[in-house]
Amino acid sequence: MKKIKINEIIKKKGKEPIVCLTSYTKNISEILDKYCDLILVGDSMSMVLYGMNHPREIKLDTMILHAKAVKKYAKKSLVVFDMPYKSYENKYLAYQNARKVLNQTKCDAVKLEGGKKIVKIIKHLTSKKIPVMGHVGLLPQKVKKFRTQGKNFKERNKILNDAISISSSGAFAVVVECVVESLAKKITENISIPTIGIGASRYCDGQILVTEDMIGLNNISAKFVKKYSNIRKIIEKSVKMYCKDVKKRRFPSFHNIYNYK
Ligand code: KIV
Numbered sequence: 001m002k003k004i005k006i007n008e009i010i011k012k013k014g015k016e017p018i019v020c021l022t023s024y025t026k027n028i029s030e031i032l033d034k035y036c037d038l039i040l041v042g043d044s045m046s047m048v049l050y051g052m053n054h055p056r057e058i059k060l061d062t063m064i065l066h067a068k069a070v071k072k073y074a075k076k077s078l079v080v081f082d083m084p085y086k087s088y089e090n091k092y093l094a095y096q097n098a099r100k101v102l103n104q105t106k107c108d109a110v111k112l113e114g115g116k117k118i119v120k121i122i123k124h125l126t127s128k129k130i131p132v133m134g135h136v137g138l139l140p141q142k143v144k145k146f147r148t149q150g151k152n153f154k155e156r157n158k159i160l161n162d163a164i165s166i167s168s169s170g171a172f173a174v175v176v177e178c179v180v181e182s183l184a185k186k187i188t189e190n191i192s193i194p195t196i197g198i199g200a201s202r203y204c205d206g207q208i209l210v211t212e213d214m215i216g217l218n219n220i221s222a223k224f225v226k227k228y229s230n231i232r233k234i235i236e237k238s239v240k241m242y243c244k245d246v247k248k249r250r251f252p253s254f255h256n257i258y259n260y261k
Contacts, residue, residue: 001076004037006109006131006172009078012037013194018173018206020196021214024049024066028211029073036077038173038196040111040208041067043082043141048212055140056085060097067105080133081107085141088112091124098130111175113139115162119169126170134166134174136187137200146222148199150183160187167191175208176200178224199224 012018020038023029024045032039045066046058063084071079081101088094098110109131112118122132137149137159150156159179166174171193176184178199185203188195197204199222209225212218216230245251 003076004078006078009037010172010193013192013205018194018196020206020208021211022208023070023074023211026069026073029070032211033074033077037206038078038080038208039070039074040080040082041070041105041107042210043084044210046084048210048218054144058084060084060087060101064101064104067101067107071106078109079105079107080109080111081105082111088118088121091121094121094125095128095130098125099128102130109133109172111135113141115158116165119165122166122169122171132169132171133196134163134169134171135177136162136166136174137176137183138178140177146178148178148180150179156180156183156186159183160190163187163191163195167193173206176204 009018018037019035020040021032021036022040022042022044023032024041029039041063043055043058043063045063046052046055050058052058063081067079067081083094083097083101087097094112101107101110110125111133112122113135115136122134125132138146140146150159160183163174163176173194173196174191175196175198176187181201181203184195184197184200188203188205194205196206196208198208210218213220213222213225214228216227216232217235219232242251
């Protein structure tokens, strides 16, 4: 299986949609790897996997453990590590932590949230050969409440300029989260790197969703999430059947036991 390179992701801009999803675990990673160009070990694991109240609560070392498993089972896709809150406050800290992440997890790149303010940090990391993915629009590490971005002129301009700065700072792609469709289109048309949308319309060069949202495991109802299955229901049905079997002593049956012979 041939590993996807960063250059191949960049070349897809305007030609072929880039398929991305999140993974925090071995099993999901194994499945996604067959279909995705890029797998993100997102800090969304804070809320989705650990039931924390905010992405700010997840620690770098916790994410590193998950990323090791994800990367080990992703042979083809590009694996990007989402740098958690306070792990890239200045260029020195960002470099120290990004190095640690890439050394320990073998991930291919890191993702940083922010616009103009983090340009210096991205430039520093890329000058040290650390591939970076940006993230503009709604910034989950910064906000208390999730709301659509770019609904007024000032906000639109700020986000567009943020995306332009990220693009010219050396990042190879940028996540555009929860912005109005016309802004996503404008950003995509005005920067040279691929835009990866989440709640940002079909005009982006690629799409990403949190896998647990997309398969209906995480109980979230957001307009931008399309639920492709209801895994929660399937799990519940299986648990119910198991429960009944145990109570009626139907499990384990002779198929599930060990004998001398
Ligand atoms: O943490 C995450 O999962 C993300 C994606 C949703 C883009 O940042």
